[in-house]
Amino acid sequence: MLDPKYIREHATEVQTNCDHRNVKIDVSAWLKADERRLALLQTVESLRAKRNEVADKMKSASAEDRPGLIEQGKSLKDALAAGEAAFGEVDADWKRQLLAFPNLTHPASPIGMTDDDNKELRIVGEVKKLEHPLDHIALGQKHDLIDLERGAKVAGAKFYFLKGKLALLEQAMIQFALSYLAKEGFTAMSTPDLAKDDVLVGTGFQPRGPETQIYSIENSDLSLIGTAEITLGGYHKDEILPASAVPLKYAGVSHCYRTEAGTYGKESYGLYRVHQFSKVEMFVYCTPEQSEAVHLELLRHEENIFKALEIPFRVIDICSGDLGGPAYRKYDLEAWMWGRGEGKGGWGEVTSTSNCTDFQARRLNVRIKNDNGDNVYAHTLNGTAISLARAIIAVLENNQNEDGSITIPKALVPFCGFEKIG
RNA sequence: GGAGAGGUGGCAGAGUGGUCGAACGCGCCAGACUCGAAAUCUGGUUUAGCCGCAAGGUUAACGAGGGUUCGAAUCCCUCCCUCUCCGCCA
DSSP states (O other): OOOHHHHHHTHHHHHHHHHHTTOOOOHHHHHHHHHHHHHHHHHHHHHHHHHHHHHHHHHTOOTTTHHHHHHHHHHHHHHHHHHHHHHHHHHHHHHHHHHHOOOOOOTTSOOOSSGGGOEEEEEESOOOOOSSOOOHHHHHHHHTOEEHHHHHHHHOTTOOEEOHHHHHHHHHHHHHHHHHHHHTTOEEEEOOSEEEHHHHHHHTOOOSSTTOOOOBOTTSSEEEOSSHHHHHHHHTTTOEEEGGGOSEEEEEEEEEEOOOTTOOGGGGOTTSSOSEEEEEEEEEEEOTTTHHHHHHHHHHHHHHHHHHTTOOEEEEEOOGGGSTTTOSEEEEEEEEETTSTTTTOEEEEEEEEEEOTTHHHHHHTOEEEOTTSOEEEOEEEEEEEEETTHHHHHHHHHTBOTTSOEEOOTTTHHHHSOSEEO
16 A cells, blocks of 8 residues: 555656556546545544534533533534545545555666566576476376376366375475575464455455455455465564564465466466465565665575575566566566476576565554654565475476486485485 | 353553543653662653644544444444363364
8 A cells, every 4th residue: 555645745656657557547536535535534523523522511511501412412413424424435435546556666677568578687597408308297297296187186177286205395395495594584484374354455465356366265254375475464464563673584384375267278387377385485574774675685585595496597577567566676586497488498487576665564554663763664575485386397397307307406305305206 | 162251551450421542550761869770759651644834733543343322441232352161173
């Protein structure tokens, strides 16, 4: 959510930002609603002031004054009810519109509408030369590691079983990421896999409605989380954090559930786009002054983890139109995957890190008491440490040998206890 | 799942219709005393919105939402959460 005051004072800038973000918002229409809302607010408040005044007089009123005051109070009550109804309607609409505003955009983010306008910053590592590279599905079949058919039988399409050494490897990857982050000062967290709608909305997700990617539980206000960003963001909801406590760094493990409505074809090949996966997510609360440096730190951790997994990747600076609602700036890591690019291989998204500035904190009401004793909205940042499914694709495909065996990256061996598959 | 108790300021805890944004205490901040500290004393100490250059004014919040009333922390209803006991269970 943006600061209403900021929108009032920077209407042109905010409109331009919405345009660059590819979000259809008419700022001038909102400003009109805002004006109307404030006028009604003042009406309602002055009626309340009068009501309070009359009620106050009652305390010491004489017996003959009382009936008159009661009459006055009654008519004020009626006027107030009407005023509050009018205000409530305008206010709800005003709030709804306000929630639709995307965050502001970092001045250095590329301007553009689609992912074609994203900027490649660098490529790290080298793609292994292979005569006959196999994709993860072929590797899975060869070693009996992935069972999509029975996943579909049990839970439907885009669900899967991981078997044998791959099931062990998945846990090893989680352990590896957690222990790496613990050394970097993150507090490990195992979070709920469900969260309340207001927490979802607070972190910038839409729990219900036609366009949602979220599974919601019928007859409840709960949804299955799409990422631990949701639960970790909700963790300090409605809190005031002492300045001495930040940056607060969490590494949350959870299952992630996504409906992936309307996605088919090669973009969802194999494990690339599935309804459920495990993930270790980084989440940081910090001051506005700290957030840019923290963002780069999160990116560094993501890169370190993928380097340790011996996976070539490229770093992408996401353009304005592709940022989504909450992000002020976003970097993605795309790993090499042999199953993409029609069998020639290509880049596939494996991580994403966002600086959400105060966009989520404003909705979640998370503040920091700074050294002057003032409360300021926190900045929140998130980043994927390791997202299983996609990281599994990358590990299997990039660490395969010409004979179809898979060499386990050295960093994982202590966690899984074997060095090779096949 | 059954029975009961309860949710009030940073903590603890009073308050059962108007004198309550809220006692007393603890904590915290500032000052006095002191060479300094402790103790003691004095004052201050929730948050957010709106109006205002400011001083200041005003509204709202006692778990959440609704209702009764001229007036609600206080009465009524619904929901949420916590605790105790019983049952069940990984």
